[in-house]
Amino acid sequence: MKLMIQATVAHGADVRELRLRHPEGAALPAWPAGAHLKLHLPQSDGYSLIGMPGETQEYRIAVLKDAKSRGGSRQVHEQLAAGQTLEVEGPFNSFPLKLDAGRIVLVAGGIGITPLHAMAHELNAQGRDFELHYLARSEDRLVLLDELRALPHAQIHLHLGAAPPDLAALLGPYRPGQTLHACGPVPLLNALREHGAAQGWPAAALHFESFGARVDAQDRPLRVHLAQSGISLDVPLGTSILDALIQADQFVAFDCKRGECGQCWTPVVEGEPVHRDVCLTPAQRAGGLCTCVGWARSAELTLDL
Structure with missing residues (x-):
């Protein structure tokens, strides 16, 4: 439209x-x-x-x-x-608000505040008390804060600086009915997942949305080989492996394109993949990667396609 x-x-x-x-x-x-x-x-x-x-x-x-x-x-x-x-x-909507009867925790890293801004308004309208932890490098990077502070059911905690807060203390031990929704950089989400698992949070209580594909300072252009078709692709920085496959008319199932759904998981035959998704299990990561956000430490990567 x-x-x-x-x-x-x-x-x-x-x-x-x-x-x-x-x-x-x-x-x-x-x-x-x-x-x-x-x-x-x-x-x-x-x-x-x-x-x-x-x-x-x-x-x-x-x-x-x-x-x-x-x-x-x-x-x-x-x-x-x-x-x-x-x-x-x-x-x-690939990041729905999923609630239970207990404590509600929202965690935003930087511009990851945007989906949580809407969740905060929805929770406030329902009369549900909730915690909102807002992480940013400096105060001038906090956006939409005045609107959030106007919500009477919001308990807002600001965490400023380059160093992350104590995420284990932020989460605390799991108690039945608690839910976490978080949006931000992949390292923050992975850390929340690890600390949550260590304190008994079940996967069903943890809900994440990431920023999608990002270019790391150590990334280099990548050559991708497709073992079944015999095709090789040169993937420049700023283009995801998935987008390069689509441009080459190679079929790969996909949905979110942000490393959240796992639809584009593809087996890796050779090479050293870098994982930037927030959805794969350790077993899935051992055998493949999400082509929408994954990259490689090696200069070449061979996929079973």
Whole structure:
């Protein structure tokens, strides 16, 4: 569908909010907490909806300007303006709010606050008390904080600085009915998973959404060999292995493209994979990788495709 940019709002130097409406004022599809839109910029990039879930007059998204992005965030910051129209898909929801009767913990790392912003509004509307732990390198990187502080059922804890907080203490021992929802960089999510498991948190109580594929400073361009088809692909930095496979007309099942669902898991025949997903078990990682976010320490990687 086509939506018009009603307004743009700056949140500090690096985050820009877009407020989107139907060009003719029609109602928009209702959406649940955790949902996202896909904007064609011209690539299909997903951005979490913020604000009160169910809002049908206006969609809000907040986008971090990322120098390592494939272009979507730069276009939002440098080229889009009020009055323009965008091609939009969704809303979609691969990160639903799943609640039980006990303690509710939300953990946001940086711009990972966006899906949790909507969850916080939903929980507040339900009258559910909850903890929100917001991690950022400095105070000027905290966005949407005033809106969150206005929610009476929110217990907000700010964790500033490069060093992570004591995640074991943050989680505490598992008690029946507790749930965790977290969004942020993959290392933060993996650490939460490890500390949770060590304190008895079952996998069903831990819910994660990541930022998707990121380029690490140690990454190098990768040559990928497909053992079954005999094809070799040169994958540059900034392009995922999955996208390179799609561009080469090689079939791979996929869904989220953020390392959360495991649909694009592919067996590795040779090479040293780097895992950046938040969904695979140790056994799955031992035999393959998620091509949407995975990379390799070795210069070459052979997949069973």
